[in-house]
Amino acid sequence: MKNVLLCFALVGLGLVVGTFVPSVSAPVRQLAGILLPPPPASNHGHGHSHGHGDGHEDDEAPEGHVVLTAEQIESAKIAVEEVSAGTLTRKISVPGTVTTDxxxxxxxxxxxxxxxxxxxxxxxxxxxxxxxxxxxDSREVAEARSEFFAARTNLELQQTLFEREQALWDKRISAEQQYLRARQTFTEAQLRIELASQKLQALGFSEADVAELARRFGPVQTVSAAPDAPLRRTVSRLSGLQKYxxxxxxxxxxxxxxxxxxxxxxxxxxxxxxxxxxDLSSVWIDLSVPSGDLALIREGQEVAISAGNGSEPSHGKIVFVSPILNQETRSARVIAAVDNKDMAWRPGSYVTAQVLVSEEPVDMKVPRSALQAIGGEQVVFVRNEKGFEKREVVLGKGDDVSVEIVFGLDPGEKIAAANSFVLKAELGKAEAEHVH
Missing domain, CATH: 2.40.50.100 (RNA polymerase II/Efflux pump adaptor protein, barrel-sandwich hybrid domain)
Structure with a gap:
């Protein structure tokens, strides 16, 4: 009987000490726990929380859900996009070299x-x-200009003589033979100046240049008291004939x-x-396309040019596809024209071209960055009121950037399109907490 009373006394002492002295030894607390039921669970204790510091620890997330606030989503840089129809593209990658147009x-x-x-x-x-x-300084140019000047001077003289002889002939004052001789001489002068003009144009002078030369070096019509004044003016205007x-x-x-x-x-x-x-505002990209891919290449196709240094690609179009194969490489020369107003592409640089060879429309597509593999299944994370929910999907065709969704989503739903791996990690952490 004394032993029983002693036992109850020790238990009572353990409860008192365990309540007011949290640092009491574990064996005493364990002994008290054997004899008394565990205390009720507290909402402020160590219960599972999926709010991750958002002030809603009492909101228990359903399985497959990740609870996040809008601020947390923005902080994690999780981009949200709406599921919609789109186009899948097929491209081939071809090495190339930048050349001048x-x-x-x-x-x-x-x-x-x-x-x-x-x-x-x-x-x-x-x-x-x-x-x-x-x-x-060219003697050839000086001779051509001098010849033109002489022909022009002679033309004006012969024109004056012809008009005079024609007036006399009309009045039957001079002989017909004299009139015909003046007309022939005037015609020859016209031909001579035409030949001199053609010679200047052959040397690179335009018709406007020839007209300016005729205006500049035309004969002097001014009458001066000094007999040699017209000659001096003419000679002064003949200076610089050799300049080209x-x-x-x-x-x-x-x-x-x-x-x-x-x-x-x-x-x-x-x-x-x-x-x-x-003019480097536009350059050519010289591509070497293997014979096996030539059937997919045609003029007018779009290409994306990148240098492989992480910079944004430039876009252009194919302007030439050679019908001849290189016997050594069994490839054909293909040229794409690319805008270069920012002078980003220097001739001689090596680049990679992505050639768009086909396009196929689909009812629903998502970016590949939205997909995550969980438990052997492909899933995406769909946005809801409290965060995101895991959704298994069935995939169809795809390209380098996007993939078709055959089943699992509806058009208009919003999904995590970028940084979805953050949600996968959060979901895995939540499930691990549930297990423990």
């Missing part, structure tokens, strides 16, 4: 034999179409400068070109 390169040459008197552009400078980039201006045919940048000041050009074994100017 052959239609945007100009080799500026002198069409005459001469000596470089001025070089007005340096390497890398920008030029505009029609701008004078160099000046030559070379203009750029395109707008672009000087990528090559071939000669120096004072260099002879145009002669035998002499340099013919002065500059090479290129």
């Amino acid at each position: 052959a239609d945007r390169v100009a080799r500026i040459a002198g069409r005459v034999v001469g000596t470089v008197a001025e070089m007005r552009k340096r390497l890398g400078e920008t030029v505009t179409r029609g701008e004078v980039v160099a000046v030559l 201006e070379i203009r750029s045919p395109i707008t672009g940048r000087v990528i090559e400068r071939r000669v120096d000041l004072g260099a002879p050009i145009g002669g035998e074994s002499e340099e013919k070109e002065l500059y090479v100017v290129a």
Whole structure:
């Protein structure tokens, strides 16, 4: 009997000590627990929480659900997109090299034999179409201009004589033979000036240049008291006949400068070109496509060009597909034109081109980043009021970016399209807590 009373006394002492001294030894607390029922579960104790600090620890998430607030979703950078119809694309990857657009390169040459008197552009400078980039001293040009000037002077003289003879013939004052001779001479003068004009145009002068030359070096009609005054004015305007201006045919940048000041050009074994100017606002991508993929390639297809350094790709179109195969590589040359106004692509660089070869519409598609493998099944996370719920889906066709959803989703539902692995990790942590 004394032993029983002693036992109850020890138990009572253990309860008192366990209540007011939390650090009491484990054996005493264990002994008290054997004899008394466990205390009721507290809502503020160690119950499972799936709110993860959102202030709703008493909200127990159903299985397959992840409870997150809007702020937590934004903080985790989980992008949400609406499920909708779309297009699956098929692409092939082809290596390529950036080259200049052959239609945007100009080799500026002198069409005459001469000596470089001025070089007005340096390497890398920008030029505009029609701008004078160099000046030559050329005896050939001086002779052609002199010939044109002489022909023009003679034409005006013969025209005056012809008009005079025609007036006399109309009045039957002069003989018909004299009138016919004047008309023939005037016709020959017209032919001579036409030939002189054609010769200037062959040297690179435009019709506007020839007209300006005629205006500038026309014969002097002014009468002066000094007998030699007209001659002096004419000679002064004949100065500089040897100067030959070379203009750029395109707008672009000087990528090559071939000669120096004072260099002879145009002669035998002499340099013919002065500059090479290129417009790099558009470039070509020279692709080498294997014969097995040629059936999928056609002109007008879109291509995405990337340098493999993580930068945004540029887009262009195929403008040429060679009908001839390279005998050594068994591939064909394919050229794509790409806009280059930001000068991101430098000729000579190696790139990779993604060529769009087919497009197929589907009723529902999601980005591949939305898919997660859980328990051997493909799932996506569908947005709901409290966060996300796991949803198993059946996949169809796909491309490099997206995949078709055959079953498991409805159009219009919102899913986690990016960083969905965060939800997979949270779901796994919640399930592990349930197990324990």
